[in-house]
Amino acid sequence: MKIAIVHDELMRRGGAEQVVLTMLKAFPDADVYTLAYNPEGTYPEYRNYNIKTSALQFLSKSVKWMQRLYFPFALWAMKAVKVHGYDVVLISNTHSAKYVDIDKNAVVFIYTYTPFRLAWNPTSYSQYNDSKGIHRWVFDKVVSYLRKVDKKAAQKGNFYLGMTNETSQRIKDAYDIRDVKIIPPDVKTRNFHVVEKPQDYYLLVSRLEFYKKADLAIEAFNRLGLKLIVVGNGTKAEELKRLAKNNIEFRKGLSSEELAILYANCKALIFPQYEDYGITPLEANASGRPVIAYEIGGVLETMIPYDNDASRATAVFFKEQTVKSLIDAISLFETLEFDSKFIRAHAEKFDESVFMKELQKFVSESINLKLK
Known part of the structure; x- marks a missing residue:
């Protein structure tokens, strides 16, 4: 079984980046795709893997530049990433990972930490709260567009995973998803x-x-x-x-x-x-x-x-x-x-051992269910 793991971006040291490392322990032969990768900015363990990046890699050398170029360049860049030839695609996602181009015959799992914050909860950004007049109007147009794109991309998943009951409900509300499996992120x-x-x-x-x-x-x-x-x-x-x-x-x-x-x-x-x-x-x-x-x-x-x-x-x-x-x-x-x-x-x-067992079990059982 050939597996790909797709993550938003590997440019910092956060909880999501730790979860992906545990996913790689659960599926050590998986290939890794991401928007952009900065070895100095994220966990050193990623140096042990072959990281495949989008075209934005050449422009996005820091988190600041990645954020500045996100709309619309990151969307275009991730849509151009072809994740082909895999039996299973496991997406670790908040914003752009689910935009990649995936074979129709692949079984797709989307682990969502929370629906894209800029699209579904823009008031969590001070830049949005501080915007007025024409700037707020432009912001609202971008948010409206992002919601459409984000919801459409979410539909390519066959199975959905979330962190908690609260985030599970957010996933259901944002993307009209019925079933979300809860597997809490691990602590090492x-x-x-x-x-x-x-x-x-x-x-x-x-x-x-x-x-x-x-x-x-x-x-x-x-x-x-x-x-x-x-x-x-x-x-x-x-x-x-x-x-x-x-x-x-x-x-x-x-x-x-x-x-x-x-x-x-x-x-x-x-x-x-x-x-x-x-x-x-x-x-x-x-x-x-x-x-x-x-x-x-x-x-x-x-x-x-x-x-x-x-x-x-x-x-x-x-x-x-x-x-x-x-x-x-x-x-x-x-x-x-x-x-x-x-x-x-x-x-x-x-512990990560608990997360790994739960994830491996869910993927195995879901594939068997899909093949029936």
Whole structure:
């Protein structure tokens, strides 16, 4: 059985790129197709694979340029990518992976993290919210076009997969899909370790973009005066650095080992955003560390919230996406004692070995069903 794996783009280190690495472990002989590939920007393990890219590769040397050229060039580039001669095509997708040209006789699986955010949730972009007049009119025309293209491309799937119940419903609503198999993204627990006594700092690990709400955490820690280490980069990085006081430290470009040490030694991970899934809370749990998270989205399905017994919890939730609500949660957290072994055991339920078995089983059973 000849298999191809198609992913949006391989230019950064995110949860989706980790999922694709696990897909490649499940199907090690698969070929990989993507919009653009930057070996320096994404995980080094991808150097072990033959990555086939679109024509945009020659123009898109960074995430910034990829985003600038996305409409309409990325759409055209991915539509021109021919993924032919495969029995199975497994698509890892948020935006453009499903646009590729696939043989009609291939069995197509589409794993969607969330429907294309620009098309189906444009208000998550500050550029859209800030646009006015003719700029908003143009934006709305682009969004309308993208919805049509995106929905049409989604129909080429034979079988659909999603991360959570919430994202499953979004897939159904956006693409008129009836059945979506839920397989939660994995955390590679082997990459993380537990220490007996953490240090006196909190941790935030995120791309520094508008919807990630790192500014909320920075405002809260500015007021509390507690130490916060922010790991990540993005278009809001310089703005956030100007906002932060001296108790907040910024880091980027860390190795996996350096990040694992920060996870293991932090008091807790701060997770202020509304995330479709969120792999960083599970990475913190794999390090035996609890999470202080906004009570919405993927964390509702991956975390065990504190409810009078911290020894059987993995997170403290805050109900409102405000500085005060976050400060109240941190203040509550400071009074609690969590069980790092319990937290680690919880993370192991989401290990990559679990994801691999579930994915292999679903693909095998679905192909048999298709052939009947």
